Structures are given as structure tokens and as C-alpha cells.
Amino acid sequence: MTQRRDFLKTLLAAGALALVPIKAFxxxxxxxxxxxxxxxxxxxxxxxxxxxxxxxxxxxxxxKAENGAVVQIEVTSRILNTESIAIFVENNPTALIANFEFSEGAEGFVVTRIKMAETSDVIAVIRSGNRYFSAKKRVEVLENGCG
Amino acid sequence: MAENMRMRAQLKGDTTEVKVLMTHPMETGRRKNDFGDFIPANFIQLVSAILNGKQVLEAQWGTGISKNPYLTFHLRGAKVGDIVRVNWTDNQGKTGSGEIAVSTA
Incomplete structure (x- = not known):
């Protein structure tokens, strides 16, 4: 009886531990x-x-962006089951700008304003299931916006 | 915390357009002040949007989002009067939030 109780306790503890990292992650x-x-x-x-x-x-x-400090980017995905949109600027000091994860009725669409250091491709990568799709757009930057 | 965020949520057809304007310096850590010292990085890292208590959007941001970040996203299935809440956390552990009820255009 004690053995079974211990086993159940261990199981519950393991379950609680398993849940925490997923939420935290x-x-x-x-x-x-x-x-x-x-x-x-x-x-x-x-x-x-x-x-x-x-x-x-x-x-x-x-x-063409006059001022690289504020460049408005709109990304629309018509890919079925778009789970996330990641935005990259290839020639920035660090390439990844943002990653947006959608759930519960949020559409695969986002508008935001980003900084661009110089003329570059802006790349959007969409995840759907375990597949990735991308598109890119060249933006000519006249003034460095990364300071 | 309303002073650090402006929001609008408008139902248009069956889609709700949510617009958010946050107040934040979004310092990259690569910029120098007048004395030649680097200004410490200070930028929003995590943003989440919640509709009626359910998370609908979770974003991770780097230093490449512009100062006073702007964001628009679209929700399906929201009704007039539903509450959209947005929370952010920056790299220094500060947080901000705002919420707005869905209205008609």
C-alpha cells in the first residue's frame, strides 16, 4: 500500500515537473x-x-526608406495553418527582428515597424506544421536606423 | 499602466483589427551617449495578446523593433465588447500592459 502511494506521489511530482518547463519554455x-x-x-x-x-x-x-529607424513592414500569410511569422533583416547587426506565434483565431498577419541599418532584403519565414515557407522584399535604406 | 500603451480593437466584418502603440525606448545597446559611453540595451523581449483570457498571440522581439513599438494583428471570432489585453516584458524585467474592448468600426 505504501509502495503504491509512493509510486503515485512520484508520478504526480513527475507530472508537475513536466508541466512547468513546457509553460516556462x-x-x-x-x-x-x-x-x-x-x-x-x-x-x-x-x-x-x-x-x-x-x-x-x-x-x-x-x-525606399528615408530613415532606417522606422520602416513599416506588413506580412500576410495565406498559407493554411500559419502558426508563426518570423521577420529577418539580412544586413542588420543582428538578423532576427521578431517572431510572432499565433493561436486561438489570430490570423497569419502582422504589421510592425522595424529598424534597418542599411539596404537589405527583409525576409518573412512562416511555420505551418513542421514546414517553413518564406518570401523576401528588398528595401533601400538611405539613412542608418540602428544607431 | 494605460500611459505606456494605446490600443484600438475594431470589428470589421468577421475580423477584429487590433492596433497597439507602446511607449518604450527600444535601446539596442550599440548606441553611445554624448560622453561616448554605450547606452545600456533596453528593449521589449516578450509580448502577448489575450482575448477573453485566452492567449492569441505571443511575440519575441529583438532590438530591431523601432522605438515606441507599433503592432497590428487580426483576430477571428471576437465579438463587440470582448476584451483584448496586451502584456509586454523587457530585458530589464519591466512590464507594461493595456486592454481594450472590441468596438465596431
């Missing part, structure tokens, strides 16, 4: 990805691989 900032200088390193730190280009992703951004 979701809220942990991905430092290796954000500190990566190069695009490929940042993508690797986010476990992004086998990315295919997709015309179902639309990036709206200016062709």
Missing part, C-alpha cells in the same frame, strides 16, 4: 537566435530548415 526569449549576426545562424537557432519560397506570403514594405 513558451515564455523564454530565444537569446541565441536574437544574438546571431548572420541570417543563417539565426534561422538555425530557431530550428528553421528546408525553407521553400512561397507566393502565398505577401510583404508590404517601402521600396
Amino acid at each position: 513558451a515564455a523564454i526569449w530565444n537569446a541565441p537566435a536574437f544574438q546571431s549576426i548572420k541570417l543563417q545562424e539565426a534561422m538555425a537557432a530557431m530550428q528553421i530548415s528546408n525553407v521553400s519560397l512561397s507566393s502565398d506570403i505577401q510583404i508590404i514594405a517601402p521600396d
Whole structure:
């Protein structure tokens, strides 16, 4: 009887332990990805691989940005079951700008304003299931906005 | 905490457009002050949006988001009067939040 109780206690404790890291994990900032200088390193730190280009992703951004400190970027994904949108600027001091994870009826769409150090491709990577899709848009930057 | 965030949530058809403007310096840590000293990094790292108590969006940000961050996202299934809440946490552990009821356009 005691043995069974101990076993149950262990099971409950293990269950509680297993739940904590999962919840905590979701809220942990991905430092290796954000500190990566190069695009490929940042993508690797986010476990992004086998990315295919997709015309179902639309990036709206200016062709020319006078001031790189504020560049408005709009990303729309028409890919079914878009779970996340990551935004990268290849030529910035660190390539990863942001990653947005959607759930519970949030659509695969985001508008935000970003800093750009110099003329670069802006790259959006969408995750759907375990597949990755991307699109890019060239933005010519006239004044460094990364200070 | 309303002073560090401005929000609007408008139902248009069956989509609710949520616009958020946060007040934050978003310092990269690479900028120097007038004395040549680096200004410490100070930027929002985590942002979450919650509709009626359920998380709908979770974002991780780096230093590449502009000062006084701006964000628009779209929600399906929200009704007029539903509450959209947005929380942020920065790299120095400070937090901010705001909430708004969904209205018609």
C-alpha cells in the first residue's frame, strides 16, 4: 500500500515537473537566435530548415526608406495553418527582428515597424506544421536606423 | 499602466483589427551617449495578446523593433465588447500592459 502511494506521489511530482518547463519554455526569449549576426545562424537557432519560397506570403514594405529607424513592414500569410511569422533583416547587426506565434483565431498577419541599418532584403519565414515557407522584399535604406 | 500603451480593437466584418502603440525606448545597446559611453540595451523581449483570457498571440522581439513599438494583428471570432489585453516584458524585467474592448468600426 505504501509502495503504491509512493509510486503515485512520484508520478504526480513527475507530472508537475513536466508541466512547468513546457509553460516556462513558451515564455523564454530565444537569446541565441536574437544574438546571431548572420541570417543563417539565426534561422538555425530557431530550428528553421528546408525553407521553400512561397507566393502565398505577401510583404508590404517601402521600396525606399528615408530613415532606417522606422520602416513599416506588413506580412500576410495565406498559407493554411500559419502558426508563426518570423521577420529577418539580412544586413542588420543582428538578423532576427521578431517572431510572432499565433493561436486561438489570430490570423497569419502582422504589421510592425522595424529598424534597418542599411539596404537589405527583409525576409518573412512562416511555420505551418513542421514546414517553413518564406518570401523576401528588398528595401533601400538611405539613412542608418540602428544607431 | 494605460500611459505606456494605446490600443484600438475594431470589428470589421468577421475580423477584429487590433492596433497597439507602446511607449518604450527600444535601446539596442550599440548606441553611445554624448560622453561616448554605450547606452545600456533596453528593449521589449516578450509580448502577448489575450482575448477573453485566452492567449492569441505571443511575440519575441529583438532590438530591431523601432522605438515606441507599433503592432497590428487580426483576430477571428471576437465579438463587440470582448476584451483584448496586451502584456509586454523587457530585458530589464519591466512590464507594461493595456486592454481594450472590441468596438465596431
